[in-house]
Amino acid sequence: MNIIISNSTNTPIYEQIKEQIKNKIISNELKMGELLPSIRSLARDLRISVITTKNAYEQLEREGYVETIPGKGTYVANKNVELIREEQLQKIEDLIDTAVSIAKLSEISKTEIQNMLDILYEEE
Amino acid sequence: MGNILEVKNLCKKYNGFELKNVNLELPKGMIMGLIGENGAGKSTTIKSILNVIHKNAGEIKIFDLDHKKEEKQIKEEIGVVLDDSFLSEYLTPADINKMMKHIYKNWDEKLYFQYIDNFKLPKDKISKDYSSGMKMKLKIAVALSHHPKLLILDEPTSGLDPVARSEMLDIFQDFIQDEEHSILLSSHITSDLEHIADYITFINQGEIIFTKTRDELLEKYGIAKCSKEEFERIAKKDFIQYRKNRYEYDILIEDKIEFQQKYHIQVMDKPTIEEIMLIHIKGEK
Numbered sequence: 001m002n003i004i005i006s007n008s009t010n011t012p013i014y015e016q017i018k019e020q021i022k023n024k025i026i027s028n029e030l031k032m033g034e035l036l037p038s039i040r041s042l043a044r045d046l047r048i049s050v051i052t053t054k055n056a057y058e059q060l061e062r063e064g065y066v067e068t069i070p071g072k073g074t075y076v077a078n079k080n081v082e083l084i085r086e087e088q089l090q091k092i093e094d095l096i097d098t099a100v101s102i103a104k105l106s107e108i109s110k111t112e113i114q115n116m117l118d119i120l121y122e123e124e
Numbered sequence: 125m126g127n128i129l130e131v132k133n134l135c136k137k138y139n140g141f142e143l144k145n146v147n148l149e150l151p152k153g154m155i156m157g158l159i160g161e162n163g164a165g166k167s168t169t170i171k172s173i174l175n176v177i178h179k180n181a182g183e184i185k186i187f188d189l190d191h192k193k194e195e196k197q198i199k200e201e202i203g204v205v206l207d208d209s210f211l212s213e214y215l216t217p218a219d220i221n222k223m224m225k226h227i228y229k230n231w232d233e234k235l236y237f238q239y240i241d242n243f244k245l246p247k248d249k250i251s252k253d254y255s256s257g258m259k260m261k262l263k264i265a266v267a268l269s270h271h272p273k274l275l276i277l278d279e280p281t282s283g284l285d286p287v288a289r290s291e292m293l294d295i296f297q298d299f300i301q302d303e304e305h306s307i308l309l310s311s312h313i314t315s316d317l318e319h320i321a322d323y324i325t326f327i328n329q330g331e332i333i334f335t336k337t338r339d340e341l342l343e344k345y346g347i348a349k350c351s352k353e354e355f356e357r358i359a360k361k362d363f364i365q366y367r368k369n370r371y372e373y374d375i376l377i378e379d380k381i382e383f384q385q386k387y388h389i390q391v392m393d394k395p396t397i398e399e400i401m402l403i404h405i406k407g408e409k
Contacts, residue, residue: 010394012343040153043320044297049338050154051322 001030001037005046013048017056025065025076026084036066036074126188128152128274128306129173134182136172143168143330146182150323153303155296156335157317158310159401160327166310167207169327170278173308174204186274200229203267205277211266213252217245220266228270239265257288264295275299277309281316289313293320314397318342324397326404333404346380347399349373349391358387365407376403 003020005013024030036057037045043053057074060066067077103113131148143165150156158166171177173184175191184191186198211220217240224231240247243261245254251262260280267275275296281289297320299305311317317324318338325335348363355366355373362383366375376399377383380392393399 012339014339014343040301040303044294044301047293047297047319049320049322050300051337052339055339 003042003046005048014052014055014059017042017046017053018059021056021060022063022065025079026088030076032076032079034076036076038073126152127185128187129308130183130185131169131173132183134169134172134184135180136168136177137180138168141165141168141330143172146327146330146332148308148325148332148335150306150308152306153300154322155300155307155309155320156323156325157314157321158308158325158327159312159314159317159397160310161401161405162312164327165330166327167278168330170206170276170308170310174202174276176206200270201272202274202276203270203272205260205263205267205275205280207278207282211251211263214250216250217247217262217265220262224266224269230270232269232271235271236265236269239268256283257285260284260288260292264292268295268299273305275305275307275309277307279311280309281311281313289316292316296320314401318397326401328405341397341400342394344379344381345395345400346377346383347393347395347403348375348377348380348383348387348389349393350375350389354387354389360409362386365403365409367403367407374399374403374407376400376407 001024003017005016007013009016011019021030021036030036036042039053039057040050043050046053057066057068061068061074064080064083065077066074068074099113103109127149129148129150131146134143134146136143141163146165146169148156148169158169160166168177172179173186173191175184175195187201189198191198215223217237221233221236224236225233237247240262243258243265245258245262245265251259254262260283264277264280267277281292284292293316296307296309300307309317309321321338323335323337324341326333348358349372352373355375358375362377364376364378366373376395377392383389384392
């Protein structure tokens with residue numbers, strides 16, 4: 001598993017860890033029931049403080065992506081597919097919302113955006 | 125999760141220097157970095173904890189035991205590195221082993237030589253001929269070889285080059301893989317602590333200014349950089365201290381997100397521990 005930490009962005013380190021693990025769970029790179037590295041070993045391997053990794057794991061747990069069994073470790077939780085889909089849709093909506101505001105600001109028509117979307121979606 | 129070390133209202137008075145009501149709590153499994161200028165009281169605090177110097181007032185508990193009454197028992201379980209060497213420089217690692225075997229009940233000869241090998245220290249050379257990095261590694265090997273639960277280190281990285289420092293930090297992180305283990309270390313090289321310390325305690329002129337988690341300090345704090353005009357519209361209660369420079373004002377903020385919702389200052393930097401320290405010491409309110 002790769003986790004890449006940047007010290008020069010404004011995104012807090014615990015946030016970077018959280019997002020990257022979350023994305024790996026969503027994309028199924030980390031599978032349900034898989035054991036994550038312990039807080040301490042992850043801290044050592046990333047050369048960051050224990051509290052930082054603890055923070056990241058706690059947030060993942062609060063959002064339902066992982067489960068901690070005391071004395072055993074932290075596991076990828078039973079994925080709530082609906083919930084993740086919901087969250088992704090929300091993200092997309094926010095981004096499209098931004099796109100629409102920009103379009104309206106510069107009088108770009110709905111058809112133009114729709115065309116753009118068609119092309120972009122096909123490219124994927 | 126209990127505390128491995130607790131200091132309550134520690135006071136120590138010297139001629140011209142005073143530690144005033146120092147309070148510290150170090151939980152198990154954590155690393156705490158003590159930062160401050162030279163002469164701020166870091167070493168005095170550490171030496172009081174170790175009962176090397178006698179405190180005037182206050183309570184110090186290590187492993188829940190009084191640091192004076194149960195000193196012998198406590199010292200079996202702590203590893204110490206002080207700034208000024210406590211080992212004769214005319215001893216070889218092999219000599220030191222012979223000595224330590226008689227000092228610590230739990231001295232682990234095998235582990236000690238394992239560290240000596242890992243650190244690539246020549247066994248039969250007196251430490252006087254070692255480089256400063258090697259000397260420090262030797263001290264750390266000695267401090268670790270009786271299976272301590274708590275490491276107390278005064279300036280363990282000063283005088284080391286970046287490679288040796290990074291090796292030290294690895295050793296410390298290995299040590300706290302056991303969640304019963306903790307480390308208290310002082311350093312004025314704050315970048316070392318920025319990475320691995322869980323808690324940062326800042327001491328200035330004998331007083332604790334704050335203890336914060338690394339994340340609070342480095343992710344929540346901010347330094348706003350702005351003009352005199354912008355500075356003047358900021359309420360005093362919304363910043364900690366500021367420093368007036370020739371061309372700009374540096375303002376230390378406790379919660380940069382909250383602050384930005386109110387003021388929208390263009391430049392908001394992520395602070396380093398060094399900058400936080402500097403604005404505290406050199407700044408005004």
